[in-house]
Amino acid sequence: MGHREAPPATASADAEAQPTASAHRQSALLWLACAAQFMVVLDVSVVNVALPSIQAALGFDDAGLQWVVGSYALVFAGFLLLGGRLADLYGRRRVFLWGLLLFSSSSLVGGLATGPGLLIAMRAVQGLGAAVLAPATLTILTTTFAEGQVRTRALAIWTAVSSAGGAAGNLIGGVLTDSLSWRWILLINVPIGAVAVLAAGRLLPADHPRTASGRLDAPGAVLATLGVTALVYGVNQAGPHGWSGTTTLSGLAVGVVTLAAFVVTEARYAASPLMPPSLVRLRPIWAGNATMLLAGACFIPMWYFLSLYMQDVLHYGALATGLGFLPHTLVGIAAARLAPAVMRHTGARSLIVFSALLGAAGFLWQSRIGAASGYVDGLLGPAIVMSAGMGLLVTPITTTVTSGVSDTEAGAASGLMNTTRQMGGAFGLAALVTLATAHDTPASSYRSVFVATAAVCTAVAVMACALPTPRRAEPAADAPLSDRS
Template sequence: MTQRGPDDSPDDSLRAATPSNDEGGGGGGRRGAASAVLALACAAQFMVVLDVSVVNVALPSIENALGFDSAGLQWVVNAYALVFAGFLLLGGRLADLYGRKRVFVLGLLLFTASSLVGGLADSPGLLVAARAVQGLGAAVLAPATLTILTTTFSEGAARTRAVATWTAVSSAGGAAGNLIGGVLTDSLSWRWILLINVPIGALALAAALAFLTPDRERGRGQRLDVPGAVLATVGVGSLTYGISQIESRGWSGPTTAVALAVGVLALAAFAAVEARFARAPLMPPRLFRIRAISVGNTVMLLAGACFIPMWYFLSLYMQNVLHYGALKAGLGFLPHTLVGIAGARLAPRLMESIGARRLIVLSAALSAAGFLWQSRATPDSGYLVGLLGPAVVMSAGMGPLITPITTTVTSGISDADAGAASGLMNATRQIGGSVGLAVLVAIAAGSGHTPAALSDDYGRAFLAMAAMLVAVVVGALALPVTRERTGAGAGRPMAGKRAR
């Protein structure tokens, strides 16, 4: 059962997401409101994840239309990714202090408005600025979507099903980005990869106003941890920027070295401020004494270092080795998407049968086998052996993996810390993807440009991902043992003690 802070009333989390006219309207009204909240959270998360990758196939069109140079074009991607990663911890804590509905609506407005500006941009500078504000909106919005779910649905089977649906939609958003970007760019214009967010955002905003009621404002009398927010943002942003420069400038380049040094120093200062000086810490140190959070986020970091770069290297393999066009490459991701969604939807039943920790171990091991198979693909492997077979195996493991990790790191957390826990989990996944991509690009770097040479290069990256998933298996063994139950005590450790 979720632990509550001293100021929480018993129905506080329900009121956060249930209209007041449903309070006495019976179980049907509450279930209907909860379903609407789930749909709302999933729609918002889909937009956030989609915009990480949707611009990739549209970059050549954007370059020609707005006159970007080769150095500036990367910032169409990096402006979003850097701001998103840098502000995730702050976005998570804002929901705890100032109310989930208020922060959700703020993030949605920022994201939707900046999408409109970006879609209408007539200069490189305006588009990059709009993408940066999009990243800020996403950093506020993403933790809020998960916080709303964890405070709407009680721990146990109901929450696990909600998180599984949220995970499936997240996976679909990541996989669909290339496909949707290709279709919109080919059939309409590159501008619609951003403008499509406007009607979706408007509908989500209307749903938020209708189905989310204001929850208790916990920040009354408390100041936001501004020093912690600045240090966390500078630290994560500088670290992510430094890592993004490794491929082009090398580890010893001045830009890379300065950015990495600033990032490390800022994060060290952040840890000191949170532990000793902050009255309302952005990331309360007590959370790291909970074993499910400390170990679970380490596991999420390693998983993110595999699953986010996976789309990058698969896209290169399909386009540079198999010579697929942008649209055909997008269609090539359909097996990964469909199998991954099916696996995520199956995760709650598997968790109820074998427990979260065992499911993480088995899923990571299955994904590792799929990445190992993918590492052996050649230009002559053909679609069935070189792409479809590995896709089914790796996605069958990937689909059920994120749900038990997410459930583990958000269980046993008070409503007052739900946003901080959600922000941390989103941050570790995003940072894991950024760090993993930089390391894997370095591993895959080669001197050849023939399909055979490129296939070997990408094969090394997939082999490294398989090794990291083996590390996920080992790390998961240190997680507390839990089993999903439908009755009282759902989600608690099997031994009946709080896991630390």
Template structure:
């Protein structure tokens, strides 16, 4: 009897510990994703307050996005080399301190610098949160449920950014959009120190591939900058071509360094021998090229075509969040124990494509129910169906010592896919005028293109190996 009670107490303690781990890393993930968009609505107030020069305001957004994209691979590998909890704490500290500095900034330069450091902290946190989850939960239904929660929190953060930013800016100040991270970050630090078990790399401890880190970070940063240039200057502009070409060449150099010269590579190329990782990252690239830019075009559609205010726009996004979370965190784990994961990904992508096709039917006279809510329900169900099994697939069959590298690759793929998708879609769907009819045609063209890319995502998903969760 005593042994049975002891075993039961131990199991309860273990489950409580993993639940706390999930809560802490999801809070960090929420902050990371939230800060990609939370300042968007506050930009006019920031410009009035700090007096940005023409063209400078974009760097409030780009400084975060560029450092985030550039340091993701390095951030992912650091956890494998120095211990995931230690690196997680470093990322939390950097992100929280930069949020405080940005919220208190008294000049444009200080705010942009703080946003860049925030992006660096985010690049450490995003892959490390996922690596901690994959190390804490063995493959199977429990990991699937944890990944579903992590994915749902990311969706909530992305959607909530515009709403939270609008409410905080309207009722408090633009500074609160950054300062809100400080108490959350400090609470996460305390919980991490007190409750997350320290981990140590198994000996012999590998060294950081410094040359690979420099080349990969430079390549991703320059590529991301070139993509942002394309959105404003066009794909044929000299600065765009130069940056993208340089970024691609640096990334090719990085692959050569990793394959031929690195004794402890930043990204072990052996992980791409796993078909789930290789095909899954291609599918993730295409999905990111659709699901990230859609918020941009939906925001413009609601404000420029339907005349919604920033707060109304944020509220109008709530069904997208609720449906995607309900499907992603609720139904997806249940489905993954009964349906082949690649079928779920392909089916979800096709359903999302149908939703984006419906979204492209919007007119200036559309009601909220027909023009926004109905498409939202359809494509949010589809995205909720595909996100969890795709994340699980990309991280399946990975050795614990490579978990950080694999999650860094996945986050980089998603981020680069979103940046490429937005730049390509903005160029493809460029409006022929500034009147409402021209803008509406432009946005609808973008949604037709997103639907087509989602169909391509479904086709790539069929190249994944068969996978179904075993019952616990």
């Protein structure tokens, strides 16, 4: 009798173990996606403080040096739409590994570069790998975690890690450059990438075979990539050449015409569109991406202007500037982790409105800085308010944009959201640089920049009113992740 009772007990133990194994796998996938996203965001800013060392070591002139940063940012923004769709068509596991290998191998070659041309080329390849990785990380999360509170908490962690990567770039770049060499700002990606490749091979499920209809929309891919790249290039040229400069107008014109052709191609001719028109017509998608575009124009340029203020006005060095961003980083991470709990009580739309207005208040406070302001009275207080707004804002927008999207279109939605955020940052930075240069004194320049940013933050709150009210999450769906949050 006792012998016959053993099999049911074993089966019961296996049944109880299964949810735990699934929860552990979900947690591991979350941190894998976060590690990859951290590398991508980190490399946008990590080279900034190392530029003088790179210039001295490789003999860059001033015009060429800007492309150490610009080549990465340009290719990254240009290929995000294509990178997102690749995960839908060729499989998340395969595309994620492609992105990791591209990013890590180009980091290795770039870190060993002996001349300007090779370093710029490898930064561009890094940008391509990042454009594949960034939407893939978000796609992994939206297809791993069921829609509801469990996904919201996963996205909050992903958002916190993204914020940490962006803010930590200056600090990590300063530490590595001062203690080792500028080369380690790139070489550090190699061991991290190798571990991530091994983890991805073990954790990510095998990709399903592609169907005949799952073919890449080649004309759409070319038009989207060329259009976004040209548009971002034109915006970036507004700083050195002005908005009426030939290169600026040419880039903007090519970008607008090419993207218009992309829209027509996707709507009328593409059998398997790179960006399905039915997806873009969804209210959470178009309204959420418009909100993200404006949010990117607020918060991405923030790091640029605060870094200049600390170095040019407060006369901080590279490492001190990085340390000066620690409050921004810590408050942003804490706010991002708090966002899911707040969303349970307010809903995504209300939280977006509140956090955007909170960010606007922080930028208005920041606009009061002057030449005599110190760190505590000029930066610390506004940093807490601005970063709280930023940390609370991104998670509800991301949750809204990815809600109701099928697994077969998750990559396209992720690529679109990343693209709008980067384009918002590019447009916002160019416009604010133009505004800053119109003033005679640094104090008035910074004041006008932060007042304008506060106005755009207010526009984010207004735009959020167009978002739909999301469905309430089912409490039972979040048990596995909530045990570890």
